[in-house]
Amino acid sequence: MSPQAAIVLALAIPFAGAIGIALCHRAPNLRETVTLAAAVGMFLVVLSLVGPVLEGSRPALFLFEALPGVGIAFRVEPLGMLFALVASGLWIVNSIYSIGYMRGNREEHQTRYYVCFALALAFTMGIAFAGNLLTLFLFYEGLTLITYPLVTHHGDDEARRGGRTYLGVLLTTSIVLLLTGIVVTWAVARTIDFAPGGILGDAGLTNAALAGLLALYMFGIGKAALMPFHRWLPAAMVAPTPVSALLHAVAVVKAGVFAVVKVIVYVFGVEPIAGLASVDWLPVVAGFTILAASVVALRADNLKRRLAYSTVSQLSYVVMAAALLTPLTVIGAVLHIAAHAFGKITLFFAAGAIYTAAHKTEVSQLDGIGRRMPWTLGAFAIGALSMIGLPPAAGFVSKWYMLAGAMAIDHWPAVAVIVASTLLNAGYFVPIVYRAFLRPPPAGEAHGEAPWTMVVAMVATAALTVAMFFYADVPLALARGVAGG
Amino acid sequence: MIRAQLPALVVVVPLLAAPVIVLARRAGVAWALALAASWASFAIAIALFLEVRSAGVVSYAMGSWPPPWGIEYRVDALGAFVLVLVAGTGAVVAPYMRRSVAAEVPGERLYLFYAMYMLCLSGLLGIAATGDAFNLFVFLEISSLATYVLIALGRDRRSLLAAFQYLIMGTIGATFYVIGVGLLYLMTGTLNIADMAARLPAVAEPRPLYAAAAFIAVGISLKLALFPLHFWLPNAYTYAPSAVTAFLAATATKVSVYVLLRYFFSVFDASPAFADVPFGPALLALSAIAIVTASLVAVYQPDMKRMLAYSSVAQIGYITLGIAMFNKAGLTGSIVHLFNHGVTKGALFLLLGGVAMRAGRASFDALAGLGRAMPLTSFGIVIGGLSLIGIPSTAGFVSKWYLVLGAIERGEWWLVVLVVGSSLIAVAYVWRFVEAAYLQAPGPASPRPGEAPLALLVPAWLLVAACIWFGLSTSFNVGSAASAAALLLGPQ
Numbered sequence: 001m002s003p004q005a006a007i008v009l010a011l012a013i014p015f016a017g018a019i020g021i022a023l024c025h026r027a028p029n030l031r032e033t034v035t036l037a038a039a040v041g042m043f044l045v046v047l048s049l050v051g052p053v054l055e056g057s058r059p060a061l062f063l064f065e066a067l068p069g070v071g072i073a074f075r076v077e078p079l080g081m082l083f084a085l086v087a088s089g090l091w092i093v094n095s096i097y098s099i100g101y102m103r104g105n106r107e108e109h110q111t112r113y114y115v116c117f118a119l120a121l122a123f124t125m126g127i128a129f130a131g132n133l134l135t136l137f138l139f140y141e142g143l144t145l146i147t148y149p150l151v152t153h154h155g156d157d158e159a160r161r162g163g164r165t166y167l168g169v170l171l172t173t174s175i176v177l178l179l180t181g182i183v184v185t186w187a188v189a190r191t192i193d194f195a196p197g198g199i200l201g202d203a204g205l206t207n208a209a210l211a212g213l214l215a216l217y218m219f220g221i222g223k224a225a226l227m228p229f230h231r232w233l234p235a236a237m238v239a240p241t242p243v244s245a246l247l248h249a250v251a252v253v254k255a256g257v258f259a260v261v262k263v264i265v266y267v268f269g270v271e272p273i274a275g276l277a278s279v280d281w282l283p284v285v286a287g288f289t290i291l292a293a294s295v296v297a298l299r300a301d302n303l304k305r306r307l308a309y310s311t312v313s314q315l316s317y318v319v320m321a322a323a324l325l326t327p328l329t330v331i332g333a334v335l336h337i338a339a340h341a342f343g344k345i346t347l348f349f350a351a352g353a354i355y356t357a358a359h360k361t362e363v364s365q366l367d368g369i370g371r372r373m374p375w376t377l378g379a380f381a382i383g384a385l386s387m388i389g390l391p392p393a394a395g396f397v398s399k400w401y402m403l404a405g406a407m408a409i410d411h412w413p414a415v416a417v418i419v420a421s422t423l424l425n426a427g428y429f430v431p432i433v434y435r436a437f438l439r440p441p442p443a444g445e446a447h448g449e450a451p452w453t454m455v456v457a458m459v460a461t462a463a464l465t466v467a468m469f470f471y472a473d474v475p476l477a478l479a480r481g482v483a484g485g
Numbered sequence: 486m487i488r489a490q491l492p493a494l495v496v497v498v499p500l501l502a503a504p505v506i507v508l509a510r511r512a513g514v515a516w517a518l519a520l521a522a523s524w525a526s527f528a529i530a531i532a533l534f535l536e537v538r539s540a541g542v543v544s545y546a547m548g549s550w551p552p553p554w555g556i557e558y559r560v561d562a563l564g565a566f567v568l569v570l571v572a573g574t575g576a577v578v579a580p581y582m583r584r585s586v587a588a589e590v591p592g593e594r595l596y597l598f599y600a601m602y603m604l605c606l607s608g609l610l611g612i613a614a615t616g617d618a619f620n621l622f623v624f625l626e627i628s629s630l631a632t633y634v635l636i637a638l639g640r641d642r643r644s645l646l647a648a649f650q651y652l653i654m655g656t657i658g659a660t661f662y663v664i665g666v667g668l669l670y671l672m673t674g675t676l677n678i679a680d681m682a683a684r685l686p687a688v689a690e691p692r693p694l695y696a697a698a699a700f701i702a703v704g705i706s707l708k709l710a711l712f713p714l715h716f717w718l719p720n721a722y723t724y725a726p727s728a729v730t731a732f733l734a735a736t737a738t739k740v741s742v743y744v745l746l747r748y749f750f751s752v753f754d755a756s757p758a759f760a761d762v763p764f765g766p767a768l769l770a771l772s773a774i775a776i777v778t779a780s781l782v783a784v785y786q787p788d789m790k791r792m793l794a795y796s797s798v799a800q801i802g803y804i805t806l807g808i809a810m811f812n813k814a815g816l817t818g819s820i821v822h823l824f825n826h827g828v829t830k831g832a833l834f835l836l837l838g839g840v841a842m843r844a845g846r847a848s849f850d851a852l853a854g855l856g857r858a859m860p861l862t863s864f865g866i867v868i869g870g871l872s873l874i875g876i877p878s879t880a881g882f883v884s885k886w887y888l889v890l891g892a893i894e895r896g897e898w899w900l901v902v903l904v905v906g907s908s909l910i911a912v913a914y915v916w917r918f919v920e921a922a923y924l925q926a927p928g929p930a931s932p933r934p935g936e937a938p939l940a941l942l943v944p945a946w947l948l949v950a951a952c953i954w955f956g957l958s959t960s961f962n963v964g965s966a967a968s969a970a971a972l973l974l975g976p977q
Contacts, residue, residue, distance in 0.1 A: 064957070064958060065958075065959075065960070066956075066957055066958070066959060067883065067886060067959055067963065068959070068963060068964075068967070072957070134877070137877050138877040138878050141876050141877055142878070145871075145876070149923075152924065155924060160920065160924050163924075164916075167912075167916070168912075171874075171909075171912055172909055172912075175874070175875070175905055175908050175909065175912070176902075176905045176906055176908075176909065179885075179889070179905060180889065180901055180905055183886060183889040183890055183893060183901075184893055186890070187890055187893045187894065
């Protein structure tokens with residue numbers, strides 16, 4: 001299979017899968033088989049691209065010209081490769097989990113759910129492989145719109161409110177800020193293709209203009225949840241838990257930080273803007289988001305809400321690391337996209353398992369639950385370990401690079417933020433694990449583990465979280481490719 | 486040679502179809518004739534477009550009287566583009582009419598309806614084809630008078646009042662226009678637009694020219710519903726028969742924009758007297774107000790047809806905003822939006838016509854639960870709505886891209902904020918439909934499950950598909966708009 005064909009297939013398989021799912025709406029078992037087949041097929045196709053990309057080739061595909069001089073085009077580089085790999089791989093696990101969750105909770109409109117999910121993955125691939133800003137923007141907006149039915153899945157007033165915030169924040173930021181940023185980039189650089197080293201080098205922007213343009217991008221990419229545009233993420237928690245797990249811990253939010261890193265590395269270029277006074281506000285905003293979101297998470301009793309704010313905080317690690325503009329922190333940022341994905345999807349899976357088996361949503365209800373659901377809470381503990389950044393979990397690897405990079409350029413405020421937030425993370429995850437395993441359970445409870453498909457999925461992602469600590473070769477090689485080292 | 490006759494044929498075919506339809510009287514025959522004539526016009530318009538693209542300006546001397554003495558038909562890149570839009574809309578709406586109009590207009594008046602539709606089509610085509618200022622007035626009146634009748638044929642009795650309102654405003658507009666043309670004729674001694682442009686620089690006395698420009702500007706602004714002269718439009722669009730609303734929304738105001746462009750870029754621009762007349766800033770301010778206020782008013786309309794009518798006033802604001810920017814990107818955005826918005830609004834009004842047929846009206850309480858009852862119609866409306874917002878991969882995005890680019894080239898940041906910020910108001914009003922159709926349970930006013938007939942769905946979805954096609958493959962719409970803009974701005 002040629003790499004170009006692989007790019008087309010990576011987008012076409014989930015699309016075809018969506019059609020297949022819709023056609024099989026009367027036969028749930030067949031429908032779920034189609035989902036799994038599409039997920040596995042897409043993952044294999046994405047996997048086939050890893051070899052060529054690691055060898056230094058950059059498969060590209062130009063579909064057609066959409067505006068004079070700008071086409072719908074794809075180009076696979078290491079960053080997109082890693083993102084696509086993580087998203088497509090986790091789709092398989094998440095589909096297995098979804099089957100257990102959706103059936104265990106007797107959710108309605110399951111066909112619509114699986115169709116939208118498949119389409120969301122197709123748009124995610126489009127983002128990962130986008131070769132220019134227009135293509136990225138096209139799929140970015142598509143992802144926002146196609147996930148709206150998933151967020152409002154329950155169709156009640158709460159879902160409607162959550163959906164309104166979700167759409168309101170994401171569309172507002174992208175239309176008003178991101179689109180403006182893209183048009184400005186086109187106006188000054190006459191290109192919006194992603195290129196190593198950036199495309200703004202010859203544009204002759206003043207420092208103030210550069211700072212403004214960076215702000216348009218960083219706040220315009222609302223999916224990265226930089227404060228004050230983070231509210232959509234907790235609002236999206238009204239969705240069924242597998243949606244929160246794959247989309248709001250992996251695909252959607254990672255599309256945000258992916259776009260942030262992509263813009264910093266391939267539009268601005270790390271070298272040209274490193275050390276400029278006009279860009280040093282960004283680590284400050286990101287650092288503030290890291291700490292402030294952690295403080296909110298500390299006070300949240302609802303488990304999913306706590307996880308959502310933890311996500312807001314973790315996303316800003318990526319933004320801050322990229323904004324420090326050294327090769328080491330860029331590697332850290334790229335690795336954290338993968339590391340956080342594995343850990344956070346495990347945590348959400350556990351939250352959904354607890355809800356399905358015990359119908360509990362608040363942290364204060366979890367006394368002793370670890371004794372009844374040892375697998376679930378065991379996986380949760382590993383995910384929490386990764387969030388805090390302790391070995392042997394993936395979060396340690398990415399934080400290590402961030403710390404090393406920040407120290408290498410003597411950026412002590414960033415070091416302080418990472419250390420402080422590590423303590424905060426421990427402050428809101430350790431009590432949950434403590435409560436679940438060491439407090440006595442309330443009397444009269446008779447639930448066991450969640451359905452086996454959910455347990456399998458959770459164990460798989462927890463294993464991935466640990467595996468990335470021991471075998472980080474491929475992600476590290478890809479991250480080095482992004483940082484140019 | 487038939488090719489040389491194209492500029493006349495495009496107008497004459499529907500014009501002659503009108504009396505034939507009256508003679509035929511039978512509704513089925515009348516519809517078939519109208520269909521044949523509008524498809525023929527579309528084919529001729531495409532042929533003309535291709536001719537203009539290869540040969541540049543196509544000129545045709547009516548009755549073989551050479552210009553500037555005789556009436557000249559003169560089609561350039563801009564005119565050909567507008568002709569394709571108008572004839573294309575006519576060709577899509579005609580098959581839709583048989584079922585839709587039969588449901589809304591009394592049977593014994595159907596043949597009159599089709600005759601009027603033919604006159605309206607031929608009038609609008611004539612405006613875009615003619616190169617003669619007075620002939621343009623004649624076509625303006627033909628299309629306007631036909632429009633009044635078409636609106637009055639709506640089944641709600643308020644359509645009579647709406648038609649009367651439009652009649653008053655439209656007549657004032659046409660009168661202003663003809664006064665302006667009269668003054669120009671006095672000063673230049675010619676009615677041929679190209680000739681007028683050539684003679685204008687020699688006119689020493691600027692004051693009558695200012696008066697002429699003012700009369701023409703106000704008169705045409707009435708016809709194109711520029712804020713604050715838009716008050717006739719919401720009623721007219723709301724109460725006219727569905728097919729008429731779709732046809733007018735896609736064509737009538739757009740043709741008026743064409744006239745405005747023609748006079749201000751091809752005629753007045755030639756005279757040094759206009760170098761320091763602040764038309765640009767005035768148009769800019771009015772456009773900005775139109776965009777913001779009309780969008781906001783649209784959000785609060787209880788009826789979807791009326792909401793889209795106010796949205797049209799706002800969208801016309803984008804078109805005039807691009808004109809007022811007075812640079813290539815802005816003008817391209819304006820002309821491309823003229824086309825893109827025509828396609829988008831045409832699609833939306835056609836789909837709403839299907840809703841009106843099933844539910845009896847298009848108020849928001851009738852739209853509750855529509856996503857289940859009429860899935861294809863609802864989904865089409867969502868796509869049209871996305872194009873109104875300007876989501877990438879829709880036609881509306883392309884327009885917005887050029888308008889923002891034009892604003893950046895002027896270095897005016899408030900314009901950038903205006904264009905992108907006002908999209909958010911569009912999000913708000915489009916979202917009302919989504920919430921009603923997909924998140925509300927069907928109410929007592931909702932239609933029973935069942936799609937609109939295919940005769941309505943197919944034309945509507947053709948335009949919905951066009952919304953996406955012209956958002957992704959822009960060589961026709963952007964290419965034509967860019968060459969028209971280059972032509973209007975001239976060598977700079």
